[in-house]
Amino acid sequence: MDAHKEGYFGRFGGRFVSETLVFALEELTRATREVVGSAAFEAELAELLTSYVGRPTPLTPARRLARALDPSGAHLAALWLKREDLCHTGAHKINNAIGQVLLARAMGKTRIIAETGAGQHGVATATASALFGLPCEVYMGELDTARQAPNVGRMKLLGAKVIPVTSGTKTLKDAMNEALRDWVSNVTTTHYCIGSAAGPHPYPELVAHFQSVIGREARAQALAAGGLPDGVVACVGGGSNAIGIFRGFMKDEGVALYGVEAAGSGLDSGLHAATIARGRVGVLHGSKSLVLCDEGGQIAEAHSISAGLDYPGVGPEHAHLAETGRARYLSATDDEALHAIAATARTEGILPALETAHAIAKVPAVARELAEARGRPVSLVVCLSGRGDKDLATLLERLVADGGRHGAD
Numbered sequence: 001m002d003a004h005k006e007g008y009f010g011r012f013g014g015r016f017v018s019e020t021l022v023f024a025l026e027e028l029t030r031a032t033r034e035v036v037g038s039a040a041f042e043a044e045l046a047e048l049l050t051s052y053v054g055r056p057t058p059l060t061p062a063r064r065l066a067r068a069l070d071p072s073g074a075h076l077a078a079l080w081l082k083r084e085d086l087c088h089t090g091a092h093k094i095n096n097a098i099g100q101v102l103l104a105r106a107m108g109k110t111r112i113i114a115e116t117g118a119g120q121h122g123v124a125t126a127t128a129s130a131l132f133g134l135p136c137e138v139y140m141g142e143l144d145t146a147r148q149a150p151n152v153g154r155m156k157l158l159g160a161k162v163i164p165v166t167s168g169t170k171t172l173k174d175a176m177n178e179a180l181r182d183w184v185s186n187v188t189t190t191h192y193c194i195g196s197a198a199g200p201h202p203y204p205e206l207v208a209h210f211q212s213v214i215g216r217e218a219r220a221q222a223l224a225a226g227g228l229p230d231g232v233v234a235c236v237g238g239g240s241n242a243i244g245i246f247r248g249f250m251k252d253e254g255v256a257l258y259g260v261e262a263a264g265s266g267l268d269s270g271l272h273a274a275t276i277a278r279g280r281v282g283v284l285h286g287s288k289s290l291v292l293c294d295e296g297g298q299i300a301e302a303h304s305i306s307a308g309l310d311y312p313g314v315g316p317e318h319a320h321l322a323e324t325g326r327a328r329y330l331s332a333t334d335d336e337a338l339h340a341i342a343a344t345a346r347t348e349g350i351l352p353a354l355e356t357a358h359a360i361a362k363v364p365a366v367a368r369e370l371a372e373a374r375g376r377p378v379s380l381v382v383c384l385s386g387r388g389d390k391d392l393a394t395l396l397e398r399l400v401a402d403g404g405r406h407g408a409d
Helices: 019-034 039-053 063-069 093-106 120-132 142-147 149-157 172-185 203-225 240-249 316-324 334-348 354-361 363-374 389-401
Strands: 059-061 076-083 111-116 136-141 161-165 190-193 231-235 256-264 280-284 287-291 327-333 378-384
Touching (some): 019 093, 063 076, 063 334, 076 203, 076 363, 093 111, 093 190, 093 240, 120 149, 136 142, 142 149, 142 161, 172 190, 203 378, 231 354, 240 256, 240 316, 256 363, 287 316, 327 334, 327 354, 334 354, 334 389, 354 378
Parallel strands (some): 231 378, 256 327
Antiparallel strands (some): 059 076, 280 287
16 A cells, blocks of 8 residues: 555545544544554454464365366466365455454444345354344345345344345445445444445455455465465455455565456446456545446446345455556456356365356466466466355256256366
């Protein structure tokens, strides 16, 4: 981050909110400076990540998947999966939720609210709230409550109140709108636990800090296994898992960083969530970044088979990394993601989330690009951001409807 412009990543970031939220954001900024990073806070967080979340997560070699994705071996020498699916609750979201609820407790907050798309952040926030004995309410688009019913059930069992949002597209964007409205009315007692590296300052940096444990672990594990990878690949919606693993390799110039957005039905179909590929500079949910919008500047509807990538914006740090060229961003269609899930399940015995499948789908393209540039087969690390049991209904419906054509064979 530019040290002379707090809250910005190059020209992206900032705080564009109503006056009623300035107090809460200033309070959170002060707490971030004073509490997060302190020896006592980091020690308690580290203990919880170890004893409760189950960290460190392994870096798993995916040899059979590598052969399936690159049968000739001309481009891909080794493929590793950073297993965030093995965290408690089944995804990387718990890293941030534990950190933020721990911070909220230190700030004296007595209520937690959150937004969620795929449901994993909602489950993680409900879990952390239950652990600390705080009431929790989760806003979720009505469309997402239907396609992520298992996670709705989990949140309720954990004691959280799930509030379906019926406005707009009834997805993640609208859930975040409602959560912000709630926060405006309850700023003195409530902490809003944002799940992605987006939103107004200090959220993008705060979320990235809590998720950077992924990258620190992955880098150390790669070195222990023989050396740094040639590239790191992660799916990008708002971008928290990607920025978490990128942070570990940001200073390693020899490690290429690749984010993969949701191309939905295709970039030219209008039904996609590829904000970096097709977006323009704008403001969404309190932050200046790249957004999907129409000619009049109105936020456009995003589409993805994956509820967690179905967002018309992206975290400001990703917009900056794309603009500076430090990271390269590709996109994968719904069909490509479905094929990647089948391939991963049948070669490695791992069922990845639909979000993660977008990153896996682009491994052949990334490997080919890097191998051609470096003149040799390359090694890649993919952030396996979450497990796919939450997507089972969608997967079975699509795979049956498509007559099994997404098989790995």
